[in-house]
Amino acid sequence: MKKVYLVGAGAGDVELLTLKAVNILKKADVVLYDALVNTQCLEFCKKDTITINVGKRKNNHIKKQNEINKMLVQYGKQYNIVVRLKGGTPFVFGRGMEECEALAKAGLEPIVISGVSATTSVPESFMIPLIYRKYNDSYRTITGHDVEIFEDIITTYNKRESLIIMMGIHNLKQIVKILLNKSFPTNIPVAILSKGTTKEATKLVFTLDELLNKPLEFFDDIKTLTPAMIFVGYFDATNSIN
Amino acid sequence: MKKVYLVGAGAGDVELLTLKAVNILKKADVVLYDALVNTQCLEFCKKDTITINVGKRKNNHIKKQNEINKMLVQYGKQYNIVVRLKGGTPFVFGRGMEECEALAKAGLEPIVISGVSATTSVPESFMIPLIYRKYNDSYRTITGHDVEIFEDIITTYNKRESLIIMMGIHNLKQIVKILLNKSFPTNIPVAILSKGTTKEATKLVFTLDELLNKPLEFFDDIKTLTPAMIFVGYFDATNSIN
Numbered sequence: 435m436k437k438v439y440l441v442g443a444g445a446g447d448v449e450l451l452t453l454k455a456v457n458i459l460k461k462a463d464v465v466l467y468d469a470l471v472n473t474q475c476l477e478f479c480k481k482d483t484i485t486i487n488v489g490k491r492k493n494n495h496i497k498k499q500n501e502i503n504k505m506l507v508q509y510g511k512q513y514n515i516v517v518r519l520k521g522g523t524p525f526v527f528g529r530g531m532e533e534c535e536a537l538a539k540a541g542l543e544p545i546v547i548s549g550v551s552a553t554t555s556v557p558e559s560f561m562i563p564l565i566y567r568k569y570n571d572s573y574r575t576i577t578g579h580d581v582e583i584f585e586d587i588i589t590t591y592n593k594r595e596s597l598i599i600m601m602g603i604h605n606l607k608q609i610v611k612i613l614l615n616k617s618f619p620t621n622i623p624v625a626i627l628s629k630g631t632t633k634e635a636t637k638l639v640f641t642l643d644e645l646l647n648k649p650l651e652f653f654d655d656i657k658t659l660t661p662a663m664i665f666v667g668y669f670d671a672t673n674s675i676n
Numbered sequence: 677m678k679k680v681y682l683v684g685a686g687a688g689d690v691e692l693l694t695l696k697a698v699n700i701l702k703k704a705d706v707v708l709y710d711a712l713v714n715t716q717c718l719e720f721c722k723k724d725t726i727t728i729n730v731g732k733r734k735n736n737h738i739k740k741q742n743e744i745n746k747m748l749v750q751y752g753k754q755y756n757i758v759v760r761l762k763g764g765t766p767f768v769f770g771r772g773m774e775e776c777e778a779l780a781k782a783g784l785e786p787i788v789i790s791g792v793s794a795t796t797s798v799p800e801s802f803m804i805p806l807i808y809r810k811y812n813d814s815y816r817t818i819t820g821h822d823v824e825i826f827e828d829i830i831t832t833y834n835k836r837e838s839l840i841i842m843m844g845i846h847n848l849k850q851i852v853k854i855l856l857n858k859s860f861p862t863n864i865p866v867a868i869l870s871k872g873t874t875k876e877a878t879k880l881v882f883t884l885d886e887l888l889n890k891p892l893e894f895f896d897d898i899k900t901l902t903p904a905m906i907f908v909g910y911f912d913a914t915n916s917i918n
Contacts, residue, residue, distance in 0.1 A: 442792075449694060449696035449699070450694050451695055452692050452693060452695075452792060453693055453694075454692060457691070523797065523800065525796070525799065525806050525807065525808075526796055529809070531805035532808075532809070534803070548797035549792065550694060550765070550791065550792055551792075553796070554767070557767065558767045558788050558790045562767070563767040565767065565817075568773075571818065571819045571822075571829060572817065572829045573816070574815070574817075575807075575814065575816075576813065576814035577807075577813045580813075583836065584813075586836065587813060587834055587836055589832060592829055592831065594825065594828065594829055595816075595818075631790075
C-alpha cells in the first residue's frame, strides 16, 4: 500500500526538526507545507522536490481543508514519497486525523512522524515549566479559537493545573472575562508567548486583572503578535532564571 | 556564565531526537541521562564523553533528585559542555525546573533544548489524535502517580476533552474508580499505551466498565507494561487506520 507521511516540523526553530523528519524530507518527491512551518525545513529536500504552501491562516485561507485532503490523495497516488509537513506535531490541532481519514478512504496508508509540539516547546523556550511540583501536577491544552467552546470546557479554576490556550489571541478580552467568571484568581499570571523558539520571540506577562482593565486598542494591537499562545498559571516570572 | 544543557531525548525511538539535541550531544563532555532515555542517543557522543545513568524509577531510585542536582552543579562547574538528557522534553514532568533552579542558584546558566514529548508522540504513534474536531477541542495531561492529587484535579467529565494520564499504571484500578465517580461514561475507551514509539510498543483498549470488572491479578499483570500512559477519550478504535 502506498504511504503518505504526516510529519511534524516542530515549533519554529528549524533545529527542532527530528532526525526522522529530516530523513524523510531528504527523500520526498512532494512536500505540502503549512503557513507556520519554517521554510528552512525545505532546504533538506532534493533540488527537484515539488514544494507547495497549503498554509491556512485565519480569514486568509490559501487552501481549504478539503482541498488539502484532495491534494494529499492526488499526489499520494501519483508520487512515491509525499510529505505533509505540519507545524508542531500532526495530531495536536491542525486536522491531522482528518487528513489520515481522507488518505485511508482513498486506499493510501498515512504514517505519522511526531514533531516537537509548540504546546510544550514554546513555554519551555521562555523558561516556563508545564509541570512544576511547586505549582501544578497537570496542564490543559485547549483551543481559544471559539470562545463558546472554550467557555463550555473551562468548568472551574483548579489551583494545581495550568492552562495552555492555542489560537486564542484574537479572543483575548473574552477569554479574560470567561476565566474571571470561572473563578480564576484576579492575580494569576497570563503570559502571552509570541513566535516562540524564533528570533522574534516575545513574552508579555500580565495578571488577569491587569488585562481586564486594558483599553480596547491594546487588544487590537496584540493581535499583531500572532502566532501566539496564552499560558495561564504560576511560574516564577521574576526569578533569576528568566 | 557557564551553561548546562537540559535536553529532551524524545519518547523512545532514537530518531525522535532533534537536530539541536544531536548537535549538543556531539560536543558534550558529560552526559547525565535518565532511565527512560534510549541509550542509542549516547552513540552521538564523542568517545571520551563521560556518560552517567542517573535514572530514577519507582521504588528503585538510582539517584535521588537532590543528588542529581548536586551532580549537575558539580559537573557544570568542572566541564565545558554538560548535558542533562531527559526522557521526552525537560519541562513536562521530570523535575526539569527544579534542576534549572539548582543550577541558577550555583551561578550556572540552564539552557533548555525541547524534545518530542511522550505525552503527544506516544498517542500519535498509536494513531490516537490528541485533538480531533469530531470528538474534542482540548486535552488534559495529568500525573496518575498520586491518586489523591489526581482525584482533586479531575473535577468532572467534559465530553469535549480527552485525558492523558502519565505514571498512573500502578494506580489503574483506583483511577478507574475515580473517573466513574466523576461521571465519566462507563463506555468511554481507555487505551493503555506501553513503550510507545519502540519495537515493544503495545496498545490495550478497554472501556471503563470493563476495567472495573477485571480481577485483581489483571491490575498486577498490567504493571509489567511500564512505562505506560493511559489515554481516556474517544478516538475511533475500530476504524481502518488502526
